[in-house]
Amino acid sequence: MQTWIVTGVSGSGRIELLKELAENCKSQGRTVLVHDVGAMIAKEARRQKLQFADDKILDVDASLLRTLRALVVKEVRVRILERPTADLHLIGVHACFRWKGRLIPGISFVDIGDLRPDGFINVIDDVQAVHEVNSRNPKWDATSLPNLEHTQDWMIEEEFIAEILAEVQSKPMYLVARNHRISNLADLFFSSKKRIYLSYPITAVRKERPELLARIQGEILTELESLFVVFNPLAIEDMPLVEGKELPDKVDQVTPDAQALIKSRTVERDFQFIDQSDAVVVYYMTDKVSPGVLAEIYYAHRNMKPVYLCFPHAVSPFLEGAATCISKNPEEQLELLRKFAARTGG
16 A cells, blocks of 8 residues: 655646546556545534635634644544555645745645655646636635746745655655646556656757657657656646747736746756656757757766667767767667666666
């Protein structure tokens, strides 16, 4: 039996992802139970006949909120003990809340100790998608709804606190995109597959060779997912907001500060995907210079991550020195990756 704590800001699709994962695993004969701490706290508040306006439970006294959370954590612990034969318990909870100018803890170190997790997941999604989901949530009004910039701040805080909680517990923590393929996500828990980061020059390929992008996102990705847990940077698409492709009703929110944060978070997030991977797999199928791909290759090299590079052109000695293996075509690359996937001990 495994127990994982899954964090993510409101609107990230955290609970929806967990329910989809549970359904997928059920079809494979595995029992995965989802414990939605937020819903359980609201239920406990109603059971205690507590009154709060418009289901805005975060408006209650902080000590009362801690008490409610402690009661729910104990209930989750009881449910876990009652179902020891379940393959996986997934505890969906906030690491923190941004609410009316305050930062409110979503879980405590004591709670984590009681739950004894095997690891942590932080679910992320496009900042625009998160904002739009929250804009439809009645608990926020026009004055309290976080804008795009504040939504990003909240996502950074949520991730940072989850990392601290994991570090204190000496447990792994993974960033997982809401759009990560469910069957491949299940492999993170139920297989010994290595984890890889998929790198490719998205902008250049999308503009000049859309058929290659379709191939990477299609048959190549499918092949890779049969061998590895794959962290794909295109599972998060924030950059269109920077490139002037934002929706008309968001123009006023895509401020220079918001754009700068999107850019820095895109770089940092991809580096974090590399950090949580066993190797970086690169499809550099163009002769156009891609600063992003080159930065990822050298970041992986500096951090002792193997780099499997597919590059059909003449190779610079600088690039050659950073790559573990270099292939001329995807077929040759796949053969090398099969051998890497079968290798034990890292």
